[in-house]
Amino acid sequence: MNLTPDSKSSARSAECHRNDDERYLSIRQASRRLAGPLSAEDCAIQSMPDASPVKWHLAHTTWFFETFVLGPRQPGYLPFKPLYRVLFNSYYNAIGDRHPRPERGMLSRPLLEEVLAYRDHVDAAVLELLARRPLPNETAALIELGLQHEQQHQELILTDVKHLFSRNPLKPAYQKQWPLTPIQSRKSEWISVGAGIYEVGHSGPDFCFDNETPRHRVWLDAFRIASQPVTHGDFMEFIEDAGYRRAELWLSAGWDVATARGWQAPLYWERRDGAWWSFTLHGEAPVDPHTPICHVSFYEADAFARWAHARLPTESEWEAAAGHASLAGNFLESGALHPLALREAPGDGMLAQAFGDVWEWTRSDYGPYPGFQCSAGAVGEYNGKFMSGQYVLRGGSCATPSSHIRATYRNFFPPDARWQFSGLRLARDAE
Amino acid sequence: MNLTPDSKSSARSAECHRNDDERYLSIRQASRRLAGPLSAEDCAIQSMPDASPVKWHLAHTTWFFETFVLGPRQPGYLPFKPLYRVLFNSYYNAIGDRHPRPERGMLSRPLLEEVLAYRDHVDAAVLELLARRPLPNETAALIELGLQHEQQHQELILTDVKHLFSRNPLKPAYQKQWPLTPIQSRKSEWISVGAGIYEVGHSGPDFCFDNETPRHRVWLDAFRIASQPVTHGDFMEFIEDAGYRRAELWLSAGWDVATARGWQAPLYWERRDGAWWSFTLHGEAPVDPHTPICHVSFYEADAFARWAHARLPTESEWEAAAGHASLAGNFLESGALHPLALREAPGDGMLAQAFGDVWEWTRSDYGPYPGFQCSAGAVGEYNGKFMSGQYVLRGGSCATPSSHIRATYRNFFPPDARWQFSGLRLARDAE
Amino acid sequence: MNLTPDSKSSARSAECHRNDDERYLSIRQASRRLAGPLSAEDCAIQSMPDASPVKWHLAHTTWFFETFVLGPRQPGYLPFKPLYRVLFNSYYNAIGDRHPRPERGMLSRPLLEEVLAYRDHVDAAVLELLARRPLPNETAALIELGLQHEQQHQELILTDVKHLFSRNPLKPAYQKQWPLTPIQSRKSEWISVGAGIYEVGHSGPDFCFDNETPRHRVWLDAFRIASQPVTHGDFMEFIEDAGYRRAELWLSAGWDVATARGWQAPLYWERRDGAWWSFTLHGEAPVDPHTPICHVSFYEADAFARWAHARLPTESEWEAAAGHASLAGNFLESGALHPLALREAPGDGMLAQAFGDVWEWTRSDYGPYPGFQCSAGAVGEYNGKFMSGQYVLRGGSCATPSSHIRATYRNFFPPDARWQFSGLRLARDAE
């Protein structure tokens, strides 16, 4: 499958963010810093077709600037290595041939140090371009798109390296110290939202991906939504109540997948001496019941909701409910790299942990909004062509850069994907 | 995959149709009549996991009455053969074990004649039950559900035997005479529908499947919809314009499927001496450009629409537009067993061929309506558990019994399915 | 895999058997008689790619006479149906296209009755040809080859229908009455054979397949061979001694196969209430410990031998030891269709049950004898091209026609094949 997470959108905003050198360099350097704890070997290996080597992420994000910004817009720019155009193309048919996705792990060459030199080369050229103000709007928009794209890959670097390390019997830790203090979780409550016409989707001058547009009206029946995400503790109850063995709780396709792959718990869990452990970016750790559940597929989220006499919210419901929630949360920058227990409750009727911690599966398949138009040109392949067979997740996770998220943001993955920090929040029809 | 078309819903209507002996016998006998042109060998073979042997359809529809009606509601009823409970269970986990779907073609026994005896046995018992009036409402509803279920399998008998015969180099004809007179097709026009709140879904005392409920409100932006389905002639233009070789027209997942399976034309098409032929239930025949296209997947329908600078309608749009169209059309009873060219245009602003001829793919994934509740008990497995990974089709086909269809009817198949009589109708945003 | 059992050799003998009408008709009618207990449905289904539908066997053996005898040697002969040349070609590239082996079960048409008419048509033409004496030697040789070929397919009809019936939860019996009287088996003894140069392979005027030639010298070290085949009782000891769970007893490739497929016992065995049952052509029956083991693969035979501190004989050893054994035995004609316990011991130093009952796996891969030459023409594809990846079995089984076997006969199957009546006899190096 080509369901590639390294892919979210084309710039819409007429008036883009201020893209000065600082912002550019700060985001680019953040990627490199993520590779800091890793060896060249760690960066070279691909642990499954859905994941990519860290080295590939570092090169592909650079290729994005070279291909979409420097090539067409920097006169006289010479590609660092012509063959990289093929090697580091993810899925842009309009750009031409590409190295097959499942073979990204075959590339011991270029070496990590060569990829870092490639980054330096391209950064220098982009900075040169940035120096020539005023920047045409379209160039500025493409640079902004490149930076947003880079942030998406920062999250993937973490989830992909977590998957790689989980396959190693030595269970390496990406980050040694365990930053989490156990905290008692609060009890979730139901928040009611009334029926009516709502507006969802993005509008305005700020950056967004094309798939968030146009802002449009939807009718929503009254519903209730949980004040907090489902926790690891909640999910352990589901397991103990034989949730993984009761076909009646599952979608048929989910049951088939769960049976065929022998799922008995979320990804990375292991039972030892009667206790649940899970593999984290800090190595193995006991499952903390007070933190939001993660590494569950859409199918597991859906089955859990049915078990809880609830359902997943639609993405419109989620957006209507979360639109006024605080954007603060546990993001990549916290360094926790793991969902955390809720410390303080938000105001009455406000969603807690709507942003950060874990992506929340919705009941909505990922499709075009009414009136949706793809961006023109090759960057139009960013989002539109993936609009089948996937489900929408909302709110960002502990691996998302904090400046990357907003209420209208639509992430999407196939219903069996589990290696992202994906969890859920319950909803119910109005009483 | 267990995405099984032999599966569409549980009775909702408190007050059911009049289910007298005549109606029961007439529908049951229609199934048997469909097997008339077939040998015992034709009825025994399974040509792919998605299809079932005709003999299995004849037995499974009988099993439905035995299991859901006679077993629980006819005191003293003895199962015809206890092992049939397993052999002919399609996917009801609540009923217990079942013979694996891909192995349905291993069952040379029971012989066709034994399955026919099974039908006689069950029919006699149901008629006896029907004689004991007044029938409890719930029993009547289950019998009605069984008859609707039987009609669904009548369509599948035809599509499955078509697939089987297509695999045989001898190209057998299910029905020898070719009933079609070439007719010049009319030009399709755009019909405009205004924005507003619409009600979709079923309500009222008539039968419907649970997945059509509850009737609910949706907001629709203004849109346009084609007065007629896309024709074989339209689709040949798409092929000649390299539609199957241009990645930019396709959803990514569709492109992967089309490439992997080498799709160059709809299912059953073959090019000989520069002309297109297709395999039909009457044997091979030249493709008639004036008839509605069929045997295309959702992916092909979507790519065609993009090529035509249009899109597929959502199921709400389809229902809003087709709600007042005539239910008359080319159904199973016409004996054509193939889509026909449009003979006369409907009134101004009315959809032509909305019902019959070909199922029309919509842009909507098959999911639960707001407030949807599965039916209670084992028949609750009829629809709800299939609500992921499939797309909705509307309107019925030339293989659908005419009394089986209505505007709110939701059929559903995975996006790569092609062996049903599946076509499409175009839509566009309002100008 | 194309490792096709319907394939064993081309006529060598200059002076063939007397091929009069009687012999021809008697062998042809025997095939048809084997289909007697079967319905048209039983004859149409293919239960796995290695097996073929009975109807296909009946047609393919007829095709053999039409293609190799009538076409080239009966002037003016018109093929029954031209398309049959493709449909019923097993693997002869020189003849042209062929219907894919795994699709043989898609052919509901031609109907069984049409295939029987095909047989009648070809039989009439062959009898006409036989009437024109004297027959050229080459024609006579091809007719003899066709009859030997037919006999091979008679065995396959039985093993393939057994496999089909075993897949049906109704467990149908090919033959209702159980003909076996339990008999106490005799104890096997070691027979010593001295070192020296031996001659193996066929020579002389009688029929043989090309793979049995030329007769040639081999050096054999002294060895011992068991007087009887291994019995079901012996094999149950192996199972109880954890034979299927001890990697050290198995060839590495065998262990991988056994593990991947979950083998815990020979094919068709099932444990119920602590007792072993096996599926036979007479339906299910308790495993009789006194009868020769069958339905084991080469890998299981080899593992059993290692467990018994013995080994399989090479095919030269087998032939050297069995050369003087009686050809009498439990063959197809006995009607038992199952291996039987030994009734009386042969003379001192003579192998018992060397012929009939079960094919005996040898340690020899199936390769060319020194000086081997394929037959010329398309029939040269009969044997030679299968000389890799298979192992030799000797002696015939309870499903082999008695007139079909001899000491030099080389049967061959891949090491994981289990659906033939395949067993083993132990050997050891000299003390």
Add this chain to the structure above:
Amino acid sequence: MNLTPDSKSSARSAECHRNDDERYLSIRQASRRLAGPLSAEDCAIQSMPDASPVKWHLAHTTWFFETFVLGPRQPGYLPFKPLYRVLFNSYYNAIGDRHPRPERGMLSRPLLEEVLAYRDHVDAAVLELLARRPLPNETAALIELGLQHEQQHQELILTDVKHLFSRNPLKPAYQKQWPLTPIQSRKSEWISVGAGIYEVGHSGPDFCFDNETPRHRVWLDAFRIASQPVTHGDFMEFIEDAGYRRAELWLSAGWDVATARGWQAPLYWERRDGAWWSFTLHGEAPVDPHTPICHVSFYEADAFARWAHARLPTESEWEAAAGHASLAGNFLESGALHPLALREAPGDGMLAQAFGDVWEWTRSDYGPYPGFQCSAGAVGEYNGKFMSGQYVLRGGSCATPSSHIRATYRNFFPPDARWQFSGLRLARDAE
């Protein structure tokens, strides 16, 4: 598949080679030197399940000494890391669990530098053991076995890294300079060998693997064998004569493999502008017609021989003919790392290039010699359990250490393997 080349036999010789420190260190250091031109990334990646990462080879050969020598025979020895016992076990069931072969490429940790430290640790302990003379015979034999084992992996390091680099569009060179001077090849001649009883297999005090024993008698009919291996030029004629498209030249299993995988030429070949290029350890180079063909499977070798109206020799024939040939040749130490053209002819009736350049496929499946006994204990798994489904190759290649080969040496690979330096030499029956 578990057909593992890192596996060839256990020490037989009662009186072993002199195993002093020098020999030990020289062989151990040679492995490390082979990794010299490689980066840590090059050493970490596994390019297919049959191949292993270089880092794994370096660790596994070390594991062999730790597990079979130090553990049982060095009192007080502490394993470097207990988990390595599992990680670097190749296929020894008797040792316990092992990391799955296809997952060897998941091990970014231990880092290459940690593996080198592991080597140092074990080397120090072995040298300490060697210092305590006199060494028990059995210990000496196990150390010798470990060194022979190490040499086998030296060859695999080269063939595996060649395969990895071939998958990279950058086409990296393992060694930059191209050492080959084109030389006109000599014409091959037929050498006749008379019929009679021959002795084959190893005897005597020198080291050999258990699969070379016991030395035993075979009868050979008279035959002829080519004085030289088949060359690249010979093979190009086969290709031009449509050798890859003529089914009649191929074994049936070979034809299926060649068709399914689209083979049109040996592994690593590519046609550009009408000329053949091949990927070598020096990067891409034009195919030199005068050098021995390599990277062909058994199936291709067999088809070539049939096309040339010849056959492959049996392994007994090869050994009988090559027994007196010079052991000198183009081995690993020459640094060519590619087969070379023949420079000078050997004496009359002597085989040229019997040793070095390319392994030569024989017609013999890899099985036990008469009287063969596995070595006792875990090292008994070295050879015996692989004796099915593989063919014997003889003579060593340009990647084999020169001190590792002898006339009785039996290498073995599955018939579809192509990534070794495997070629062939023709044979014919006597005229």
